[in-house]
Amino acid sequence: MTIKIDGKALADEIVQGVAEKVAAFKEKHQITPGLAVVLVGNDPASSVYVRNKVKRSEQAGLNSIEHYLPADVSQAELDALVDTLNKDDSVHGILVQLPLPAHLSDQRVIEAIAPAKDVDGFHPVSAGRLVTGQPALVPCTPLGCMIMLNRQCADLSGKHAVVIGRSNIVGKPMSSLLLQANCTVTIVHSRTKNIEAICKEADILVAAVGKPLFVKPDWVKEGAIVIDVGINAVEVDGKRKLVGDVDYEAIFPHASAITPVPGGVGPMTIACLMQNTLTAAEFQLA
């Protein structure tokens, strides 16, 4: 019997747990952990993400601080806002929604955020801490994937994990986390030869390529755990629909457990952002 991994229910549980810890933190320090979210422009997908983050912050008992900047804001103005947030003691986590409009640099903003407040875990300092096995703020999506994997599998040690995709946001940090959990890790990408055969070897398959229905049923070993990070909007019979990087319906019978899209990795990402904000606040006040 295949298990459908319910990311929404698990995310609710995590946010509830964060809310309890936030209440204890407030009691101890007389401070409410604050998450600043910056949205530049009004891209519809980014606006939905930001709305969900604000809603979840409220459920977690965090102080949500929102900054909405016009699409034509200058790099200097954005840098100045990040600098102000870095220095503001009521802000414990800073998230600038990406991607930014083309005239602004994602990388420059990532590096401008104080590492202690880097709740996205995208700063080179955070990335370096993760790969060297030091306590780190870990990117939310891979962190959410690991929580789901740990729930499905008591011991990941020695399992062959194949990660499809090598982005800084998902593929690379995911590989580091799996390695830390003693998996044998293979990363496959657009230049990999024989990708199907490598995926077929995986006990754990994590798809983070951003290509709708990229992973086919004959790429999946019987009993594998399949984590689908993709969220792709496609048109089916003239209707807009969200699908993952994995052909869910076709692969379901072959997997031991699989995440749906939507309702899998997505809600976990936001729950982990709440967790990271609390972690950042605890570090800052320790």
Ligand code: GUN
């Ligand atoms: N855009 C899409 N996902 C993310 C994320 O996790 N963090 C930020 N900052 N921007 C995103």
